[in-house]
Amino acid sequence: MDSAFRSNLFDIAQDASQAATAHNDSEHHIVRSISIDKLPDKLLLNIAGYLHLSELGKFARVCKKWRVIAYDSRLWTRVSLRPEFSGLHVYSPEILQALIGIRFGSTLRYIEIPSDLITAPVLHELSNKSPGLRYMTLDFSNAMQLHDFNDLNAFPCNLRSLCICLSEVIFLEGFMRRIYSCLSSLEVLHLIGTFELSSESEEDIYEVINISKIKAHTPNLKVVNLYGITFLDDSHIDLLASNCIHIENLALNFCLRVKGASFKNLIQRCKKLKCLLLHHAGVEDDHMMSVPWETSSIHELDLTSTELSAQCLESILLRMPGFTYLALGYCEFFNDKVRLRRLGILASHGMNLQGLMIAGKPKLTENFWLNAIPYLRNIKICVLGTANGWFLKMQTRIHVDQIVEFFAQHCPRMERCEIQWDPDTIRFSEKSNKFIDHIRLRCPGLRSFTLSDGEYYEMAKSNFERADRVKVVRTCTNYTTSIVSLLTAYNDLLFN
Incomplete structure (x- = not known):
């Protein structure tokens, strides 16, 4: 009986082995055939x-x-034909015309075109073949001369966003005159100037585009970005305010001729305005203090690199209804005397503040931050300190452990933090690892912790790496933290 059982068992095993071999061969054949x-x-x-x-x-x-x-x-729904940005180069307008018809077609929603490809036939083709086009960039920044637009009688009429990169000397009025009637659908307008290319010694500044006529044909604008336009002044802002009453976001970064004289009318007419960006604008005390900020709806404000006095800053910030976004970096007169706590801003509205940037201020000591941080309970991005090599050096050393501990205790939603003080400015102790532990554990959403290169940076980096979070700690040399991603219209304000 035992012999028969063993014989049957052997036969079953042999059959199973043969079946398995056949299955493996079949599986191998399938894998090879895929x-x-x-x-x-x-x-x-x-x-x-x-x-x-x-x-x-x-x-x-x-x-x-x-x-x-x-x-x-x-x-091909998003196409950039500017080779310096996309690496994609089309050699002639005729080729582009053909591509619009056979490749882009009705699915095209976004296109960037350099000046040598902006011709009447190309724009006609876009108007006829790409009815879904909503976002367009026309780059005239490197133009030596314009094509002839006398025959231009069609232009995309359903655009939501238009970005025009201006030239230093090429006047665009002849071109613009042909397209004004097609701009009524615009909600987002970018006019990108030549601030980065110009020098302070230049005397002749040309008004290369007529903003007064643009505003007359764009009543539905919500987001206006006028970046680095050398000829732009308060009269142009007055013109915009007179017709574009639906503006919600206005960016005047690097517009040095804007002094703020038009802001009173702007606030009174544009009741929906909630974001005002004035990074390195030429705003002056008298004009800014005369604005009825208390009646505005602004909760996103950028005064970085302006020359407003402590008295003016105190007046503005105290009268604002509250902030979710505040940038005051490199404001020379913003110091301990102009405390956010004293102004009542953080006490009243600190729970709403998500982005705060007050970097490049050597006069702001740890006392200021230890008083301010407890109010920042919903802060997501914070940038503080003075970058290494900044010409205004700190006179005292900063106890970084206390600041890190306060962030850990009061800011559980922190996502990005940059502390710019260099190793010669900060001081820490043998217990610093404990405080770094606290911010790592109590701020679980922390994705970026940026420090100046040095012994403290190495300590923080090794601490996070031991917890398998190797990409969190970064150096100021390789990474710069910005709070602009917190702007409600961040995607619309992006250009280039």
């Missing part, structure tokens, strides 16, 4: 969607099937 060519077109299209447009050309050269996939119009 290749990327066997993938469905829909899946290949999804894979190709992760490639940059400049790489799709290489993708298309593999085979006929991949060429069809690469040139599918669904992959």
Whole structure:
């Protein structure tokens, strides 16, 4: 009986072994027969969607099937033809016309065009073949001369956002006159000036675009970004305020001729205005103090690198209804005397503040921050301290452990924090690791903790690495923290 049982068991095992071998051979054959060519077109299209447009050309050269996939119009909804940004270069307007018809088509929603490709036939083709186009950038910044637009009688009429990069000397009025009637749908307008290219010694400043006529044809504007325009002054802001009463976000960064004389009318007429960005604008005390800020709805304010006095800053900040976003970096007169606590801003509205940037201020000591941090219970991004090499050096040393501990105790929602003081300015102790432990554990959402390179940075880095959070601690040399991502209209204010 035992012999028969063993015999049957052997036969069963042998049959199972043969079956397993056959199954493995079959499985191996299946694996060998599967290749990327066997993938469905829909899946290949999804894979190709992760490639940059400049790489799709290489993708298309593999085979006929991949060429069809690469040139599918669904992959070409966002197109930048500025090679310095995208690496994608079209050599002539005629080629672009053909591409609009056969490749971009009705799926195109976003396009950036350099000046040498901005011609009447190209714009006609976009108007006729791309009805879904909503975002357009026209880059005239490197233009030596314009094409002839006398025959231009069609332009995309459903644009939500238009960005025009201005030239230093090329006047755009002839071109603009042909498109004014097509701009009524605009909600977002970017006019990008030449501040970064100009020098202070230049005497002749030309008004290369007519803002007074633009405002007459764009009554629905909500976001206006006038960046680094050398000719822009308060009269232009008055013109905008007179017709564009729906403006919610106004950015006048690097507009040195804007003194603030128009802001009183702006606040009175544009009741929906909630964001005012004045980074390195030329605003002056008298004009800013005469504005009825208490009647405004502004809760996002940037006064970085302005030259407003302590008295003016106190007046403005005290009368504002409250903040979710506040940038006061490199304001020379913002010091311990102009305390956020004293002004009552943090006491009344600190719970709403999500972004605070007060960097480059050597007069702000740890006393200021130890008083301010307890009010920042919902803060997400905070930038403080003085960068290494800043010409106004600290006269005292900062006890960084106390500041880190206060952040750990009071700011559980912290996502990004940058402390710019250099190793010669901060002081810490043998117990510093304990305080770093606290901020790591009590701020679970902390994704970036940026410090000046030195012994304290190495200590914080090793602490986070031991907890398998190797990408959190960064140096100011390689990374700069900004709070601009917290702006409610951040995506609309992006350009370039």
